[in-house]
Amino acid sequence: MLLYHGSRHGIDGPIAPLSRDRCDFGRGFYLGTEPLQPLTLICDFPDARFYTVELDLDGLDVRELSADATWALVVAYHRGKMEQARGTTLYAETAAALEGADVAIGPIANDRMFVVLDRFFNGDITDVALIKSLSALQLGNQVVALTQAACDAVRIVDERSLSEDERTELIATSEANRAEGVALAERICREHRREGHFFDEILEAGVPLG
Template structure:
């Protein structure tokens, strides 16, 4: 596993650059580019995390996976940061194609504009622990208040997404390494345990706040930007 020293003080760090982490199922080949699939949380980009465990648990099922420590120099980039709130949830919904029924409304336009033209997006991670809760929100089973409370309680960390080639060119790989079989097994067990604990915590929070806030379809039907 990564040592604490390796995480906090990677070799050759540039002054002013932020240290982030990326996991790849088969390794990075060629220049870094914003070429993820379209339906990711913040759209197509190159996805990084602030917590090394997050990308590690995403790639631990793949024997050829590679884990990267990188630097991102933010100077000169248009950086947009999202808080763990309903606006974040709507931005994720927009990029996942869940807001088409609101197309043509002020809400749709305002949500589309949140990251329009940005080089870098920073916001909460919607990993497998949060994915279940997000789907329940999109399906009208829980309110935005329950979703946001769950997101805050889970403390999953942030994802940092290079949305443009300009941002990708500001990334430098500090370290690349493969995962051993024993490490992958430990990470798989950790991932499964965290997921079960996270889903249980979110379920409790959703029950506590089931009468607070608004449902997704109510927000879309109103069609007006959030205050």
């Protein structure tokens, strides 16, 4: 499986699942199916390195998430947005969605989706509006090596730095994509503002454990 990774300062030492905790699928080594995604994340950093890698999924526990409400809740859980639902079946099921997995695969929540996700978490839009926005933006998937076993299955194929001109162009592309994505999502959210459920409604509907 050919994938892409961006690093602000380059990979130093063995690949390991050492991202920050509050990432979409938890701590891991994050990869993308589309090269532009990691490139736009690192283009502000002069020492950034861009990697093309291969991931061998053979023998690994792989969990795939679709662009649906389950994906949104898994992201919410790992970003610490579900604490008010702790003790419910919904919370337990969401927490267990990636439990024991070596690799998680699911839609990317990049800078074009951050605004929409925050609006969902803040109760401004429904789950239907969120998912339709995600589907319309077609951002590709992120593939996350969650365990050391998965990280050991990653092989670096190519590594390169970014020129100043390339970084400047990528910054402009990122800003343009963000504006375009937010505008598209805003239109979709207006069209579907009366459909689906708000985040607090979903959490309140969780069935208490026990």
